[in-house]
Each structure stands twice: as C-alpha cells, then as structure tokens.
Amino acid sequence: xxxxNYSRPGSLSEVLQCLRDDPQAKVLAGGQTLLxxxxxxxxxxxxxxxxxxxxxxxxxxVTGQRLTVGALTSHAEVASNDQVRxxxxxLAELAGSIGDRMVRNMGTIGGSVANNDPAADYPAALxxxxxxxxxxxxxxSAAEFFRDLYETALTGDELVKAVEFQAVKRAxxxxxxxxxxxxxxxxxxxxxxxxxxxxxxxxxxxxxxxVPEYEHALAKSFHPEMIRGGAAxxxxxxxxxxxxxxxxxxxxxxxxxxxxxxxxQV
Amino acid sequence: VVTLTIEVNGYTHQLEVxxxxxxxxxxxxxxxxxxxxxxxxxAQCGACTVHxxxxxxxxxxxxxxxxxxxxxxxxxxxxxxxxxxxxxxxxFKDCHALQCGFCTPGMVMSALxxxxxxxxxxxxxxRAELDGNFCRCTGYDSxxxxxxxxxxxxxx
Numbered sequence: 001x002x003x004x005n006y007s008r009p010g011s012l013s014e015v016l017q018c019l020r021d022d023p024q025a026k027v028l029a030g031g032q033t034l035l036x037x038x039x040x041x042x043x044x045x046x047x048x049x050x051x052x053x054x055x056x057x058x059x060x061x062v063t064g065q066r067l068t069v070g071a072l073t074s075h076a077e078v079a080s081n082d083q084v085r086x087x088x089x090x091l092a093e094l095a096g097s098i099g100d101r102m103v104r105n106m107g108t109i110g111g112s113v114a115n116n117d118p119a120a121d122y123p124a125a126l127x128x129x130x131x132x133x134x135x136x137x138x139x140x141s142a143a144e145f146f147r148d149l150y151e152t153a154l155t156g157d158e159l160v161k162a163v164e165f166q167a168v169k170r171a172x173x174x175x176x177x178x179x180x181x182x183x184x185x186x187x188x189x190x191x192x193x194x195x196x197x198x199x200x201x202x203x204x205x206x207x208x209x210x211v212p213e214y215e216h217a218l219a220k221s222f223h224p225e226m227i228r229g230g231a232a233x234x235x236x237x238x239x240x241x242x243x244x245x246x247x248x249x250x251x252x253x254x255x256x257x258x259x260x261x262x263x264x265q266v
Numbered sequence: 267v268v269t270l271t272i273e274v275n276g277y278t279h280q281l282e283v284x285x286x287x288x289x290x291x292x293x294x295x296x297x298x299x300x301x302x303x304x305x306x307x308x309a310q311c312g313a314c315t316v317h318x319x320x321x322x323x324x325x326x327x328x329x330x331x332x333x334x335x336x337x338x339x340x341x342x343x344x345x346x347x348x349x350x351x352x353x354x355x356x357x358f359k360d361c362h363a364l365q366c367g368f369c370t371p372g373m374v375m376s377a378l379x380x381x382x383x384x385x386x387x388x389x390x391x392x393r394a395e396l397d398g399n400f401c402r403c404t405g406y407d408s409x410x411x412x413x414x415x416x417x418x419x420x421x422x
Contacts, residue, residue, distance in 0.1 A: 004285060031332065
C-alpha cells in the first residue's frame with residue numbers, strides 16, 4: 001500500500017468539510033472495493049475519511065410502505081435483518097449473495113451504490129425496486145443516480161446517507177456468477193410493482209439498465225414464459241476475458257426467466 | 267505513523283502504526299501473531315480471516331486504523347490458557363481437515379462465523395458459506411465434515 005492519511009471524523013458536517021478542504025480525499029465505508037483498488041493503484045487519494053463513527057448513516061427502519069436502509073449498513077445486516085426479510089425478501093437474499101461472508105461483514109450498501117461497479121448486485125435491486133437514494137443534499141431516483149461505468153449523479157462533496165425502498169408485490173434476483181470473481185456476468189432483478197413490472201439487468205452493460213420490451217410483455221402476465229430470446233434489443237454489452245458480448249446477450253433472457261420463476265416461488 | 271489502541275485476543279495494545287498499514291500487517295509484523303496468514307493479499311483467498319468485533323473479516327482488506335478502538339480475535343486467541351484446543355480446532359484435527367495447513371487459520375475463523383449465524387448448518391450451507399476461503403489441498407470435504415462435527419458438538 002502507498003502511504004496515505006487517515007481520519008475518522010465524528011460528524012457528517014466534519015466529513016463534508018474534509019471533502020471541501022481536500023478534493024483529492026476519498027470517503028471510506030467498508031473498504032471492500034476501495035482498499036483493493038488502492039493496492040492496485042487504480043486510485044490514489046490523498047486521504048481516507050473513514051465514516052464508521054457517523055451514527056446517522058446507520059440503521060434499518062420500516063415506516064408504512066417504506067423501508068430505509070442507512071448507507072453504512074453491511075450486506076450481512078441487510079441479509080439477516082428481520083425487517084428487511086419481511087419487507088423485501090428478494091433484497092435480503094441479494095445482499096446475502098454478494099461476495100463472500102467476510103466481504104458481506106464489512107461491505108456496505110452505501111459504498112456499493114456510490115461505487116457503481118457495472119457488475120455489482122445492489123444497482124439491480126435499486127433500479128428494479130425503483131428505490132430512492134437519499135444523499136446529504138437531495139433525493140435521487142435510482143434511474144437518475146446510476147449514470148455510467150463507475151459514474152453516479154453524486155457530486156464531489158455529496159454523500160449517500162440512505163436508500164429508501166417501496167413495497168412491491170413480489171420480486172426476485174438471480175445472477176450467473178463468474179466462478180472465480182463471484183461477480184455477476186449477468187444478474188437480473190425482476191419486480192411486480194403497483195406501477196407495473198420492472199426488469200433491471202446488471203453485469204451485462206457499462207451500467208445497470210431496464211428492459212422495456214420484457215416489462216411490456218410481463219405487464220400481460222408476470223410469468224417466465226413471457227420472456228422470449230430476441231424479443232429485446234440491447235445496446236452494446238460488455239465483452240471481456242470472462243465472457244463475450246454474445247454470451248452475455250444470450251444469458252439475459254435465460255436469467256430473466258430464472259429470476260421470474262424465483263420471484264413466483266418465494 | 268499514528269498511535270492507535272486496539273484489543274487483540276483480550277489484551278489491549280497502544281501501538282504506533284502507519285496510516286496505510288493493513289490489519290494483517292499490524293497482527294503479523296507489529297504483534298508477531300503470524301498465525302494469521304497472508305495468502306493472496308488481494309482479499310480473495312481468506313487465509314488472513316480474523317474476527318473484528320465478533321465478525322469474520324479479511325484482515326488484508328481492512329486498514330489497521332479502521333480497527334482502532336475495536337476488538338480483534340485471531341487464531342492464537344482460540345485455544346484455552348492451558349493450551350487445550352478450541353472445539354473447532356479439535357474438529358479440524360479429528361477430521362483431517364488440513365494438509366499443508368496454510369488456509370487453516372482462516373478456515374477455522376470463518377467456520378466459527380458460520381456457526382454464529384447458523385446453529386445447525388447443512389452441508390450445503392457450510393459449502394456455500396466457506397466460498398471466501400480457498401484450500402488447494404483437501405478438496406474441502408474434510409473441512410466441511412469438521413465444521414459439521416463442531417456444530418453437532420456445540421448442540422450437546
């Protein structure tokens with residue numbers, strides 16, 4: 001590791017002041033992506049601002065039809081929390097499938113969504129459940145938040161405080177994992193909501209995206225049989241050492257059908 | 267270099283530690299607790315797994331200063347003061363759950379974390395939950411058996 005400065009402020013206002021004073025600084029949540037990136041020298045921040053002491057970034061709460069998950073909530077907490085499991089079992093299951101259990105004990109929902117890795121799981125859930133990202137300065141819909149490869153709507157001195165989820169009738173998430181990296185080659189989150197079905201795909205493109213053709217078909221019947229290969233036109237998809245563009249393209253309808261079957265089962 | 271306070275295996279230490287040091291660096295190079303193994307150093311193999319405030323984490327993927335003010339348990343903290351093996355260590359020994367032994371400290375620490383969350387895990391659960399710990403010798407069968415044996419003993 002290259003040398004760096006570390007600080008652990010006690011309040012959100014101190015964190016924001018640190019970021020304004022030092023634009024080269026980066027905030028540290030669980031560090032499960034950031035620390036490997038530092039080792040690979042993909043990032044070289046002047047300072048890491050550890051958020052662990054900020055209490056207002058923690059906590060899980062259900063009020064009426066809304067679930068709020070604090071940014072520092074670990075994947076393990078989301079996976080095992082009774083309120084999350086009751087309100088959005090597919091979200092809890094997704095959180096329990098991220099990385100491995102040591103990563104889930106440290107990694108946080110805020111860190112994951114702010115990083116916006118193209119193969120991360122949470123972006124699919126947030127877009128599929130039409131979640132709202134609550135930041136230190138505003139509220140942003142998932143559709144507006146996830147912009148492009150590792151790019152979000154966050155500005156330099158803005159932090160994710162929490163994620164808010166609305167209740168849905170049913171939902172399911174299935175991913176086709178790369179056996180070594182455990183990241184999703186293709187992951188599909190399907191949800192039957194009051195406003196209609198939603199299908200969100202991660203891993204396949206530069207950023208999570210919806211599939212309107214599938215959603216129209218599922219509006220008639222929320223069932224795996226409604227998904228036909230070739231029914232949807234996808235833009236450019238990822239092609240890398242793990243899988244070709246064609247391979248990912250052919251995975252999307254199949255994984256969508258599996259996600260639907262899973263949603264109907266649960 | 268900044269001073270930090272950390273509890274490791276029940277003892278509180280005040281140490282001068284570089285701000286970029288990893289928790290695995292602190293345990294091995296500062297405290298000499300070399301039971302925590304540095305395997306891949308890229309947060310994949312799980313050989314460096316320790317407990318931070320009772321939760322299994324990869325110590326090569328946590329800054330030492332992130333652990334400041336918190337409590338760490340390493341493989342050296344498991345055996346009793348008189349040297350008796352922890353039931354999980356005994357189960358690994360009984361089931362021949364190690365060959366070269368390099369992955370074993372991390373396996374044992376992860377296995378304990380699995381039993382924290384699953385009091386009666388199935389074979390499938392143990393296999394799935396150990397997917398952050400790599401073993402290149404055993405083929406995992408004997409390791410899974412050891413975890414199941416330790417969970418049965420914990421029931422009694």
